[in-house]
Amino acid sequence: MASSPDYAGHFSDRNIPFGIASSFVHSNPQATTRIANSVIFLTDLASSGFFENVKDLPGGIFAESTLNSFAALPQTMHTAVRAAISDAFRQKGLDAFPTDSIEDISAVTMHLPVHVSDFADFSCSLEHVKNAGRIIINNGAPPPAFFNFPIAYQGRASSVVVSGTPIERPMGQFRDGPNIKYGPSQKMDYEMEFAAIVGTPLAMKQRLHATDADRHIFGFVVLNDWSARDIQGFEMMPLGPCNGKNSGTSISPWVVTVDALKPYAIKAPFVEEGKDVVVPASLTDASRTTYDIQMQVDIQSGGSSTVIGTANVSSLYWSTRQMLAHIVSAGAALRTGDILATGTVSEAGEGSQGCLLETTEGGKQPVTLKDGTKRSFLADGDIVRMTAVAGSAESGVGWGDCTGELVSARPY
Amino acid sequence: MASSPDYAGHFSDRNIPFGIASSFVHSNPQATTRIANSVIFLTDLASSGFFENVKDLPGGIFAESTLNSFAALPQTMHTAVRAAISDAFRQKGLDAFPTDSIEDISAVTMHLPVHVSDFADFSCSLEHVKNAGRIIINNGAPPPAFFNFPIAYQGRASSVVVSGTPIERPMGQFRDGPNIKYGPSQKMDYEMEFAAIVGTPLAMKQRLHATDADRHIFGFVVLNDWSARDIQGFEMMPLGPCNGKNSGTSISPWVVTVDALKPYAIKAPFVEEGKDVVVPASLTDASRTTYDIQMQVDIQSGGSSTVIGTANVSSLYWSTRQMLAHIVSAGAALRTGDILATGTVSEAGEGSQGCLLETTEGGKQPVTLKDGTKRSFLADGDIVRMTAVAGSAESGVGWGDCTGELVSARPY
Numbered sequence: 001m002a003s004s005p006d007y008a009g010h011f012s013d014r015n016i017p018f019g020i021a022s023s024f025v026h027s028n029p030q031a032t033t034r035i036a037n038s039v040i041f042l043t044d045l046a047s048s049g050f051f052e053n054v055k056d057l058p059g060g061i062f063a064e065s066t067l068n069s070f071a072a073l074p075q076t077m078h079t080a081v082r083a084a085i086s087d088a089f090r091q092k093g094l095d096a097f098p099t100d101s102i103e104d105i106s107a108v109t110m111h112l113p114v115h116v117s118d119f120a121d122f123s124c125s126l127e128h129v130k131n132a133g134r135i136i137i138n139n140g141a142p143p144p145a146f147f148n149f150p151i152a153y154q155g156r157a158s159s160v161v162v163s164g165t166p167i168e169r170p171m172g173q174f175r176d177g178p179n180i181k182y183g184p185s186q187k188m189d190y191e192m193e194f195a196a197i198v199g200t201p202l203a204m205k206q207r208l209h210a211t212d213a214d215r216h217i218f219g220f221v222v223l224n225d226w227s228a229r230d231i232q233g234f235e236m237m238p239l240g241p242c243n244g245k246n247s248g249t250s251i252s253p254w255v256v257t258v259d260a261l262k263p264y265a266i267k268a269p270f271v272e273e274g275k276d277v278v279v280p281a282s283l284t285d286a287s288r289t290t291y292d293i294q295m296q297v298d299i300q301s302g303g304s305s306t307v308i309g310t311a312n313v314s315s316l317y318w319s320t321r322q323m324l325a326h327i328v329s330a331g332a333a334l335r336t337g338d339i340l341a342t343g344t345v346s347e348a349g350e351g352s353q354g355c356l357l358e359t360t361e362g363g364k365q366p367v368t369l370k371d372g373t374k375r376s377f378l379a380d381g382d383i384v385r386m387t388a389v390a391g392s393a394e395s396g397v398g399w400g401d402c403t404g405e406l407v408s409a410r411p412y
Numbered sequence: 413m414a415s416s417p418d419y420a421g422h423f424s425d426r427n428i429p430f431g432i433a434s435s436f437v438h439s440n441p442q443a444t445t446r447i448a449n450s451v452i453f454l455t456d457l458a459s460s461g462f463f464e465n466v467k468d469l470p471g472g473i474f475a476e477s478t479l480n481s482f483a484a485l486p487q488t489m490h491t492a493v494r495a496a497i498s499d500a501f502r503q504k505g506l507d508a509f510p511t512d513s514i515e516d517i518s519a520v521t522m523h524l525p526v527h528v529s530d531f532a533d534f535s536c537s538l539e540h541v542k543n544a545g546r547i548i549i550n551n552g553a554p555p556p557a558f559f560n561f562p563i564a565y566q567g568r569a570s571s572v573v574v575s576g577t578p579i580e581r582p583m584g585q586f587r588d589g590p591n592i593k594y595g596p597s598q599k600m601d602y603e604m605e606f607a608a609i610v611g612t613p614l615a616m617k618q619r620l621h622a623t624d625a626d627r628h629i630f631g632f633v634v635l636n637d638w639s640a641r642d643i644q645g646f647e648m649m650p651l652g653p654c655n656g657k658n659s660g661t662s663i664s665p666w667v668v669t670v671d672a673l674k675p676y677a678i679k680a681p682f683v684e685e686g687k688d689v690v691v692p693a694s695l696t697d698a699s700r701t702t703y704d705i706q707m708q709v710d711i712q713s714g715g716s717s718t719v720i721g722t723a724n725v726s727s728l729y730w731s732t733r734q735m736l737a738h739i740v741s742a743g744a745a746l747r748t749g750d751i752l753a754t755g756t757v758s759e760a761g762e763g764s765q766g767c768l769l770e771t772t773e774g775g776k777q778p779v780t781l782k783d784g785t786k787r788s789f790l791a792d793g794d795i796v797r798m799t800a801v802a803g804s805a806e807s808g809v810g811w812g813d814c815t816g817e818l819v820s821a822r823p824y
Contacts, residue, residue, distance in 0.1 A: 118568050123651060145646050148585050148592055153651040154566040156530050158745040159616070168617050170742035173560050173692070180560060182692045204571070204660070205580050205822075231742060234557050239535060239565040240652020247743035248616070280585070280594045330582035330643060331659035333570040410617075 006105065008036040010389060012396025013089045014263075016082040017219065017254040018067055020111040023103050029111045031062035031070060033085060034254065037105045038094055040085070044101030050088070054080045066115045067255065071199040071218035072336040078199070078218070079259050110253035112162045113221070114197055117335035119155040119249070120327050121193070121225060123343040124318040126271065128358065131346060135362040136233070147274030149283060149326045150318035152340075153240040155225075160249045160339065163402040167226050169380060169409040170247040174230030184409035185228035185244075187363065188378040192297045192354035192386050194313045195223040195341035196320045197255055202334040210285045213324035216334055219255035220320070222295065222388045222402040223341045226250065229357055229377065251339070252402040256390070260397055264390035266292045268314055282325045289321065290314045293390050295345055297354060300383040302371030309354055311347040313388075318342075380408040418517065420448040422801060424808025425501045426675075428494040429631070429666040430479055432523040435515050441523045443474035443482060445497060446666065449517045450506055452497070456513030462500070466492045478527045479667065483611040483630035484748040490611070490630070491671050522665035524574045525633070526609055529747035531567040531661070532739050533605070533637060535755040536730040538683065540770065543758060547774040548645070559686030561695060561738045562730035564752075565652045567637075572661045572751065575814040579638050581792060581821040582659040586642030596821035597640035597656075599775065600790040604709045604766035604798050606725045607635040607753035608732045609667055614746040622697045625736035628746055631667035632732070634707065634800045634814040635753045638662065641769055641789065663751070664814040668802070672809055676802040678704045680726055694737045701733065702726045705802050707757055709766065712795040714783030721766055723759040725800075730754075792820040 011017070011034045021039055022029040031042045042062035051057050057077065061070050070078075088096035123129055126142060134140040145151050161167075173182045199218030202208060208216070225245060232244025268288040293313040298305045318326075323340045344354040353359045356377055360366055363376035378384065383405045389398035423429070423446045433451055434441040443454045454474035463469050469489065473482050482490075500508035535541055538554060546552040557563050573579075585594045611630030614620060620628070637657060644656025680700040705725040710717045735752045756766040765771045768789055772778055775788030790796065795817045801810035 118570050120568070120654070143649055143651075145585070145649075148646075151647055151651055152654045154568050154654065156532070156566050156744050157569065158530050158747050158750075159743075161616075168743050171692075172742050173557070180689075182690075204573075228742065234560075235563055236650060236652065237555055237557075238648060238652065239555075239563055240648065240650065242532070242564045242566065243739070243742035243744070246739070277592075278594075280583075327568075327655070327658070330584050330640065330655035331571075331580050332568050332655070335570050338570075 006037055007398065007400040009396065010398025010400050011036055013086040015256060015260050015397045016085050017256045017260065018070070018113065019253045019255065020066060020113050021108040022111065023108040025103065029065045031064070031067060034105065035089055038102050039105055039108050040097055041101045044098050048098045051081065051084055054084055057081070067113050068115050068337045071114060071197065072201065075199065075215060075258065078257055082257065082259060110162055110164070112160065113253060113255050114337040116157040116160045116339055117337040119157045119160055119339045120152050121155045121341045121343060122150045122152040122318065122323050124150050124316040124323070125344055125346050126273065126317040127315065127348050128344040128346040128354065131353065131358040135357060147277040148279060150323050152327065155249060156246045159246050160251060163250050163252050163404065165248065165250060165404060166407045167248040167404045168407050170228050170231060170243065171409055172228060172231035172243055174234045185231050187229035188406055189227045189229050189356045190297065190378070190384045191225035191227055191344040192295055192309065193223040193225050193341045193343060194293065194295065194345060194388070195221050195251065195339050196324065197221060198334045198336055198338040201336050202328060204333045205331045206328065207282065208325050208328050209282050210321045210325040213321040214258055216324055217258050217320065219257040220261065221255055222252040222386050222399045224250040224384060224386055224402055224404060225341065248404070250402050250404045252399045254399055256397065256399060261291055261390055264292045264397070265289055266314055268319065271317060282329055283322050285319065285322060290316065290319045291390065293388050295386065295388045297384065297386045299369060299375065300385060301369050301373060301381065304370035306369040308359055308367060309351060311345045311352050311354055313345060315347045316342055316345065378406050380406055382406050418449055419810065419812040421808065422810025422812050423448055425498040427668060427672050427809045428497050429668045429672065430525065431665045431667065432478060432525050433520040434523065435520045437515065441477045443476070443479060446517065447501055450514050451517055451520050452509055453513045456510050460510045463493065463496055466496055479525050480527050480749045483526060483609065484613065487611065487627060487670065490669050494669065494671060522574055522576070524572065525665060525667050526749040528569040528572045528751055529749040531569045531572055531751045532564050533567045533753045533755060534562045534564040534730065534735050536562050536728040536735070537756055537758050538685065538729040539727065539760050540756040540758040540766065543765065543770040547769060559689040560691060562735050564739065567661060568658045571658050572663060575662050575664050575816065577660065577662060577816060578819045579660040579816045580819050582640050582643060582655065583821055584640060584643035584655055586646045597643050599641035600818055601639045601641050601768045602709065602790070602796045603637035603639055603756040604707055604721065605635040605637050605753045605755060606705065606707065606757060606800070607633050607663065607751050608736065609633060610746045610748055610750040613748050614740060616745040617743045618740065619694065620737050620740050621694050622733045622737040625733040626670055628736055629670050629732065631669040632673065633667055634664040634798050634811045636662040636796060636798055636814055636816060637753065660816070662814050662816045664811045666811055668809065668811060673703055673802055676704045676809070677701055678726055680731065683729060694741055695734050697731065697734060702728065702731045703802065705800050707798060707800045709796065709798045711781060711787065712797060713781050713785060713791070713793065716782035718781040720771055720779060721763060723757045723764050723766055725757060727759045728754055728757065790818050792818055794818050
């Protein structure tokens, strides 16, 4: 895991992700990419003729305040735009781009990269569901359908915010011993997740095999599914989580494309459990294709940062392509800007869990931070930071971070 | 319940709902209203100067292909537009409008009235949850949080379709005795629901009391939350329904405004159960304001139509204003075009249930249709029709209908 605080190493010329930024100079939020710590405004490139060899690129597309129109273009277009940028950079460095198009990352404000259409959150980690089952209902059995398909719930799309947005501790009702209490959540948690963003849409009532699903993915983000465990615990029988997950869902500002991740596609390990379950053809993926992406979460408190968990996306039982295939299998559509998240990424072993519920055994085994304080769940003022890199720390392909500060509940 | 097949009686000059229509003459989907069987295209009215006394009405707003921009305007604007139309009609009848602006309902195609942002589906009926609990888990107890707040789940916004859209029987995995089967759902059902559509938005992290929530409602629609009970039953532990509800959610094309329903606001009956549960101030509504709206569902099969259930919105334990107050109480936003649905509207007594699960006791007591066939759940080719009127059948304020034909699952 690259440790440079500015993540310059995540953004080599092999990454070329997309994001929406604004600045004093570029006052309207618009499409950008990033190389090291330089944010490059793509409208400036387009108007200088930089993309003249990218056939059929719609004019003005990078001036829009979300990436949706660009994401909806064929993946070949994303590839061509990325290639034009990386090829030029390899030849001339930053001199390849108009001076006005470049600003330092410290000078820009990042915005939500897409208008989020639907947000579906899955539960792909076998380790996570076993841990949660053991902790919550004293039963480590996975949910009944876990091995049959990637189970999911729909989240609230309007609650998705960009990294850096403060998250307010929510008010709600929850169990307090034998009573029901109303007040600020006492069990605020994060969930470290990986998420696909849909590019090419798919109409309702279509068929999609997992092995064809990558063509509908624009790219991927790191996602923090903030969770008020106590509110969630009281509300979710039988309709699932709702307000416990609605106070905010943070995503990284940079969308790393499917293309950039191709070198990091690997075969997921064989899992003994569930091997006898027959799944529909649409979910079958003999290649077991996933990505070697190392994720990490830390809590910043009292001026220091403590790594709480690291886990690899390749440990998930279900892959992002299987998530897409499942969600459309009953007739639903995919729209550009849809987010499909993996659920908490957790592996076996100490320090390999993606949420505090698991790390602290539901609060019973608090973690000690470097500043000497303990956490069963999050405290007001905690900054939760998630990072991810593909392959090794030196790959040059990463997401930077997805952060958020938990701020106190305001009085009603 | 008005029985005229064209529902002309639902659309008196006291209704003046809004919808999106197109036709051979008006080829672009655009904003309309309806009086009896006449659909009136509002852009034609606007360009003739009809609304010149409606101050600050943005130009071109009725030419848009959804009602979102109009819905986002202050409610006083909706009131002023409706008043201009109804006043003119009362004076001169249809002669009050330019000839070209009027088309017969039979000549137009209705479209989805709004771009749906988020879709939250609640569970507001005490009768429904008792019935469902008894049938599904042999336990008539309401969900743990039922009396504390209106429990809800997020639905898939892209699955919301306009009345008339065929619904395809979904494929999925479900329990078949001790085995898990993959194939077309064997337990397709409807759910008769009432739903609010958000007009004025509310940012994240705001506070909203139920008694102030009506100001965020643009209007209401009739909604059919098609449900594959077997797919839903297998998937929903612990994250709630997902694919079982994703094959389509139908809404009526006409949005009846908050304003038009004011004469039908009534006080909900006092309910003994749950009376000792203390709810937060934001959910408290001493006025117990709800609406006297009679809903009805029938199944059309073999050339005849059989009424299966009738129930009144006022029978719900939680009101639409309480639904809005709850969904934002943990920090979530409201966006224009959000749909918040009540869940199945059911009352006690035979013929008063809003879904087949309840009507047939989970399939154990099939209903006999007028064509002599029996239904435990829906059959391919069934057309499910839901209607609603405010007050009595003669009120002149209704929704027309929300229909959909269940078509067979296509082979993969």
